[in-house]
Amino acid sequence: MRVISIISGKGGVGKTTVVANLGIILASKFKKKVIIVDCNITTPHLGLYMGIHQHPITLNNLIREESEISEVFYTHPSGVKVVPASLSLKDLDGLDMLHLKSAIDRIKKEYADTDYILLDCAPGFGREAIAGMRSSDEVIYVTIPYFPVVVDVVKCVHVVDDLELKPIGLIVNMKKNNKHELTLTEVENITEIPIIASIPFSHDVFKSLHNRIPISVVKPHSKITKQFDIIASVITGEEIPKSKFSDRVFGVFDKY
Ligand SMILES: Nc1ncnc2c1ncn2[C@@H]1O[C@H](COP(=O)(O)OP(=O)(O)OP(=O)(O)O)[C@@H](O)[C@H]1O
Numbered sequence: 001m002r003v004i005s006i007i008s009g010k011g012g013v014g015k016t017t018v019v020a021n022l023g024i025i026l027a028s029k030f031k032k033k034v035i036i037v038d039c040n041i042t043t044p045h046l047g048l049y050m051g052i053h054q055h056p057i058t059l060n061n062l063i064r065e066e067s068e069i070s071e072v073f074y075t076h077p078s079g080v081k082v083v084p085a086s087l088s089l090k091d092l093d094g095l096d097m098l099h100l101k102s103a104i105d106r107i108k109k110e111y112a113d114t115d116y117i118l119l120d121c122a123p124g125f126g127r128e129a130i131a132g133m134r135s136s137d138e139v140i141y142v143t144i145p146y147f148p149v150v151v152d153v154v155k156c157v158h159v160v161d162d163l164e165l166k167p168i169g170l171i172v173n174m175k176k177n178n179k180h181e182l183t184l185t186e187v188e189n190i191t192e193i194p195i196i197a198s199i200p201f202s203h204d205v206f207k208s209l210h211n212r213i214p215i216s217v218v219k220p221h222s223k224i225t226k227q228f229d230i231i232a233s234v235i236t237g238e239e240i241p242k243s244k245f246s247d248r249v250f251g252v253f254d255k256y
């Protein structure tokens, strides 16, 4: 079992989008047992992105040791198990993020046949973000290709080193290929982290968020979904499974 936290120096760069879609691809295409956890307790979005409308039991209850682990999962049609955090502000009362690690350890122990646990972390390196990182063994960085945001990744690298976590690589998201962006080579030179995927900017991501169906489900053959296939392949070390002929034929309509 591998526990991977998805992190960024700055907020709003696409961590939750990555966790949702990567989880779906690992579970549905690579046939892995996957749990995704919303560790961004103050501004949790993962449940919303996964189309979960009601979730009376959340990670907050697990951290407070008020619920059984089996009660906290919501299974997405792709097979990925989702652990949402509470949307209620009141639910933050008395919540100690130092206990996140023991909540994740309980999941690891009781669901020992899980292949991957992906942690959707809070941005930056405050207490909440560090709690997520500390609960993992490996990290994936997410950034957008703009100078100040990439510089923030470098700060994250120091934190990751201090915590002795293994870096898997960097995802450059929302690439528009305009002249104000850094190139992938520049990003790699600044951060000294290998880039494992470059995800284009697409209004389809907003649309899918609006409809609460992740892009990899709505557009399984799109350029964006192909990048999630690549990330899953890097993580697993396995080739991307070939899609069925009928899927490939109908896949041509993904671009419309
Ligand atoms: N490739 C993309 N193209 C267009 N929009 C995108 C792309 N990736 C993410 N977005 C949009 O950008 C916004 C921020 O994405 P997301 O919530 O995944 O970021 P985050 O890093 O998790 O943010 P936070 O730090 O606040 O948790 C969302 O509205 C999402 O739909």
Ligand SMILES: [Mg+2]
Pocket (backbone or CB within 6 Å): 015, 016, 017, 040, 045, 120
């Ligand atoms: Mg997020």
